[in-house]
Amino acid sequence: MALNQSLKGKEYQEVSFPVERDRVVQFADAIGENDPIYRDPEAAKAAGFEDQIAPPTFVTVMQIMTSGQVVLDQELGLNYALVVHGEQEYEWRRPVKVGDVLSGTPRIADIYAKGPNEFLVIEAEIKDASGETVVVARSTLLSRGTAGS
Amino acid sequence: MTTTVRFEDLTVGQEIPSRSKVVRREEVKAYADASGDQNPLHQDDNFARSVGFPGIIGHGMFSMAHLTSTLTSWLGDPAALKSISVQFRAVVYMDETLVAKAQVTGLDPSTRRATLSVWAEVDRAGERQMVIKNGRAEVELA
Numbered sequence: 001m002a003l004n005q006s007l008k009g010k011e012y013q014e015v016s017f018p019v020e021r022d023r024v025v026q027f028a029d030a031i032g033e034n035d036p037i038y039r040d041p042e043a044a045k046a047a048g049f050e051d052q053i054a055p056p057t058f059v060t061v062m063q064i065m066t067s068g069q070v071v072l073d074q075e076l077g078l079n080y081a082l083v084v085h086g087e088q089e090y091e092w093r094r095p096v097k098v099g100d101v102l103s104g105t106p107r108i109a110d111i112y113a114k115g116p117n118e119f120l121v122i123e124a125e126i127k128d129a130s131g132e133t134v135v136v137a138r139s140t141l142l143s144r145g146t147a148g149s
Numbered sequence: 150m151t152t153t154v155r156f157e158d159l160t161v162g163q164e165i166p167s168r169s170k171v172v173r174r175e176e177v178k179a180y181a182d183a184s185g186d187q188n189p190l191h192q193d194d195n196f197a198r199s200v201g202f203p204g205i206i207g208h209g210m211f212s213m214a215h216l217t218s219t220l221t222s223w224l225g226d227p228a229a230l231k232s233i234s235v236q237f238r239a240v241v242y243m244d245e246t247l248v249a250k251a252q253v254t255g256l257d258p259s260t261r262r263a264t265l266s267v268w269a270e271v272d273r274a275g276e277r278q279m280v281i282k283n284g285r286a287e288v289e290l291a
Contacts, residue, residue: 023183026182026183027183027184029179029183030176030179030180030182030183030184031180031183031211031214031215031218032170032176032215032218033214033218035221035222037227047150047226048150049150053227055214055217055218055221055227056217056221056227056230056233057210057213057214057217060184060186060210060214061183061184061185064184064185064186065185081200084209084237085208085209085210085237086236086237087234087235087236087237088209088210088213088234088235088237089232089233089234089235090232090233090234091231091232092228092230092231092232094228095227095228138234
């Protein structure tokens, strides 16, 4: 079934995400990132950061939390078994650090067909507690073979 | 923190040091737990076979994390990485060697920013498979 085009522009519920030290270390471990600025607050401070920082793609953790609402939206008609991650984009304004309380509201930025496939673009501007943008994340999911169906 | 690479050190066409990583099953499992992406395609061989793969595949974001680490370790300052956009093309199977690469494509002296073409590849039976293709990154240098 083709995706519901009328959901273009739809905004979902805001998700709040406190950045915890252990979660950052777990993520650094999983990606094999050994730089002490991702593990040790003192090393991060010595490098000029306020606290232990997160590797740039740590924001993926929050994105996976937030995008659940979109991919499971019954109105959208996405069959997750047909989905592959097609594209990913990040624009960082500053590194994410431990103690940040991030919030983001995912929205459907675009839905379009190309050949037999459909593309769903989910965008979220992730902000800190003071309302400053920390990172803009844009994911394109590819729904295989659902165009024109 | 400042970058260990200086703007003046770069020239268009220059390649940055590539980094290789053998993709292990236990790392992909650790990534699933750390990221929250528990799709069975990355954990369950039977499921992966049922959708046409010979076994589990790595997360696209796992490959992107390796590419991003390659850039930030070269830069010497993660805050210098301003943006990245990539396309996921080929999949990665377990025990394959993922190689992240980048090449300088543009330099703007007024902002001290460089643009790079970035990608990640595996060699599969003598053929190069582009895991991450058409990637572009922007970095700001000391």
